[in-house]
Amino acid sequence: MNRVLRSVGATLASAWRLSPGRLIIAALLMMLGAVSGPLLALFLGVAVDAALDGRTDVAVWTAAAAAVSVLLSLTMEHFAHIFFFELGDLHKQDTERQLGDLAHGPVGLALHERRDAADRFELLRQQSWTLSQSVQTVLTIGVLLTQITLTAVLLARIEPWLLLLPIFGVPPLIAGRLAERRLERAELVTAESARLSWHLFELALSSTAAKEIRLFGLGGELRRRHGVVRREVDRRLRRAEWVGAALRFTGQLIFALGYIGSIVLVVRAAISGERTVGDVVLAITLAVQTNAQAAGAVALAQALQRNARAFGWLSWIRDATPPEPGPPADQTPPAVLTDGIELRDVAFRYPGTDVDVLQGLSLRIPSGTIVAIVGDNGSGKSTLVKLLCQFYRPTAGEITIDGADLRRLDPLGWRQRISASFQDYLRLELRARSSIGLGDLPRLDEPGAVERATRRADAEEVIDRLPVGLETYLGTSYDNGFELSGGQWQRIALSRSMMRDDPLLLLLDEPAAALDPLTEHALFDRYADAARDVGIRTGGVTVFVSHRFSTVRMADVILVVSDGRIVESGSHDELLALNGMYAEFFSLQAAAYR
Ligand SMILES: Nc1ncnc2c1ncn2[C@@H]1O[C@H](COP(=O)(O)OP(=O)(O)OP(=O)(O)O)[C@@H](O)[C@H]1O
Known part of the structure; x- marks a missing residue:
């Protein structure tokens, strides 16, 4: 009532x-x-x-x-x-x-x-x-x-x-x-299945899904699964409606x-x-x-x-999202990093789950360093990136920025000093100039800023192919929009992540997964130059996640993560000498390319 x-x-x-x-x-x-x-x-x-x-x-x-x-x-x-x-x-x-x-x-x-x-x-x-x-x-x-x-x-x-x-x-x-x-009870109980049935239905309409669906001949199977889930949802809702009708009749x-x-x-x-x-x-x-x-x-x-x-x-x-407990986030990030970033015994568990996906993570990243993270799928690499962005707070332990608790930094202020690109990057269907420039909103209209970001991301070639360069509308939302390939979209996203001039943290979470190895290599060469430049100017730290060892070897420090723990760390040569997990992965991948 x-x-x-x-x-x-x-x-x-x-x-x-x-x-x-x-x-x-x-x-x-x-x-x-x-x-x-x-x-x-x-x-x-x-x-x-x-x-x-x-x-x-x-x-x-x-x-x-x-x-x-x-x-x-x-x-x-x-x-x-x-x-x-x-x-x-x-x-x-x-x-x-x-x-x-x-x-x-x-x-x-x-x-x-x-x-x-x-x-x-x-x-x-x-x-x-x-x-x-x-x-x-x-x-x-x-x-x-x-x-x-x-x-x-x-x-x-x-x-x-x-x-x-x-x-x-x-x-x-x-x-x-x-x-x-x-x-109401029936609707809440069936909400998950209703989402699944909607997802299966949407697959039929999606042009991205159409290729694999046809190739693997999945049309019938997906329709069947959609039918099974939909029928189950309908059955439960119908039953609730029948009981409701009987109650109302009485x-x-x-x-x-x-x-x-x-x-x-x-x-x-x-x-x-x-x-x-x-x-x-x-x-x-x-x-x-x-x-x-x-x-x-x-x-x-x-x-x-x-x-x-x-x-x-x-x-x-x-x-549902009360402010997280802990000290107030009222401090601004430092202008430059002098000491670096440190993780002390960090553990993390996603809300509503009962497994620690990161455990006992301790590590110091001196200012100006380039760090690569490698590891199996699901080992916790992206989760670590999320903690660094303050999308979540560690459930135990502490992350410090130049000695200050990361939780004390105002998240919005901190994020303004991060340049990031993610594997599930955003396809911003706007004019190419805006799609890139939104990576640093206040500087969207600054002359030369977008062009500079495009150069840093090695994406000039993508822009050159657009009918009216940076002024081209991207995507299918527009009648005259230009649709890009997956790799081209990723380069636009990377350019966006290069918009900020003085980041303290550069994060790249498999940003080049859609690029071919040579392009990725060339990109990271250029990127490493930009990172070192940022390192000199602001002491900024670069953290990148990649599955390609040819790229990873450029990093100053490589972390091998397994089951939410750092199991090996060191330079490429040090890790090869260690002859452990990294050495095994590296030789396997090198053999595959030979
Ligand atoms: N939002 C979430 N809620 C609950 N568990 C999650 C969530 N996101 C990830 N996980 C779990 O956390 C673990 C680590 O996931 P994470 O995405 O960090 O792995 P990863 O190393 O980046 O994997 P990949 O190489 O496949 O990208 C996985 O077991 C995953 O199932």
């Missing part, structure tokens, strides 16, 4: 903030429509009695009033809808903006990488229409309460026992709520019994002469309206539950 009340309050507050005028007009129009129903019953009753008594004037006037009531009840809600529609749209846009803020807001990655958060984002995406209707839903509460009160007063005038009639409206309400709960049956009883009561009173024919007409008309009101209340309860659920998901996401 609290959840519903909170969502009602929040919806009204939001509608008032967005457009108080529309809210007031819509509420007034709805109220006019709402009172016209019970008034219609009252005027009809009086008109019938006046006609039977021969009071023509009264009969005509009350019949005319009844006609106006009909007109109002038929039209007012329609006009109110125009305002609701606009308010609903504003409310939906506002919620989407909030969702965007929530998605972009957290400084870390936990929200994006949590499965339970992904479920709620998906449910909100699917049910955004609920939010667009929430203002109307909430105002309908006032309408129904007014109608029910008026109806109750009129019924009590005829026969106080008739006041019991609205009580019969309670079972349908409770039944509706139970049914909604069942559906509730309505109880109301129907009360309804029949009340009509019998008034008709008997009229036969015995205690009530007039007008009273019977009034009671029957009101009883019909009571039924509609009960049905409206059930629908309203469902809509309120849905609204509360969507509101609950939004609040859940809002509360």
Whole structure:
């Protein structure tokens, strides 16, 4: 109940903030429509009695009033809808903006990488229409309460026992709520499968997936799997809907019994002469309206539950990433690195999991050093990169920057001093100049900055091939957009990562996976020059992850990571002399290229 009340309050507050005028007009129009129903019953009753008594004037006037009531009840809600529609749209846009803020807001990655958060984002995406209707839903509460009160007063005038009639409206309400709960549980339980089924369906539409799907002849298999998952989701949802329908039917049956009883009561009173024919007409008309009101209340309860659920998901996401415990992040990064970066006994476990993916990591990276990280898939290389970017804080141990705890550095300030490129790089479908220049937003329009970054990333050749160079629109979002190959996109991403002139940390997490070995080698040659230049100017440290040992050997220090631990470290020659894991990997790869 609290959840519903909170969502009602929040919806009204939001509608008032967005457009108080529309809210007031819509509420007034709805109220006019709402009172016209019970008034219609009252005027009809009086008109019938006046006609039977021969009071023509009264009969005509009350019949005319009844006609106006009909007109109002038929039209007012329609006009109110125009305002609701606009308010609903504003409310939906506002919620989407909030969702965007929530998605972009957290400084870390936990929200994006949590499965339970992904479920709620998906449910909100699917049910955004609920939010667009929430203002109307909430105002309908006032309408129904007014109608029910008026109806109750009129019924009590005829026969106080008739006041019991609205009580019969309670079972349908409770039944509706139970049914909604069942559906909600079923939706949450099936959210993961629903995501999977959507993913399998999307594969059929994706041009990237089309090649492998055709090559491996996977079309039928993917359709089959999609069908199995979809059927399972549908089966569970259908079952919840059937149980819900049975519950609702029971509730309505109880109301129907009360309804029949009340009509019998008034008709008997009229036969015995205690009530007039007008009273019977009034009671029957009101009883019909009571039924509609009960049905409206059930629908309203469902809509309120849905609204509360969507509101609950939004609040859940809002509360899902509380600020991480630890010292306040109020320090700015140093202008230059003099000492370097140090990891002391660092361990890390992803939120919601029970395995340490990094353990006991200790290491000192002196300023100006180039460090390469190698290791098996899943050994923890990218996770270490995420910790260095402050996407997560270590669960144990400490990372220091020139002796200062990394947690004390303002993440946004620290990231402004990082240049990074990731294996799952972003394809920013914009003008090439912007797609690169956004790597350092304040310098997007600085003359020569984008060109310099392109040179550092060895990507001039990619730009030269574009129809209008840096001014070319990239990607399929534009009619005249130029689509790039995977490797070309990666070079654009690399250029973006080269935009910052004075980074303290250069991170390259397999940034060249889509490039051929020769290109990667040439790129890293150039990159190493840039890194050393940065090292001299700012003492900046370079950390790169690569599976190509020909590239890795250029680094000053190579770390071999296995199962979240550093198992070997040293220069290329030192590690070869050690004749351990690195030496084995290196000779295997060298033999493959020979
Ligand atoms: N968001 C996440 N939530 C839970 N576990 C995760 C998450 N991201 C990665 N992991 C787990 O952490 C471990 C290390 O993953 P990581 O991506 O750091 O490996 P990697 O060495 O970079 O692998 P690769 O060479 O394949 O890129 C893996 O076991 C992976 O399953």
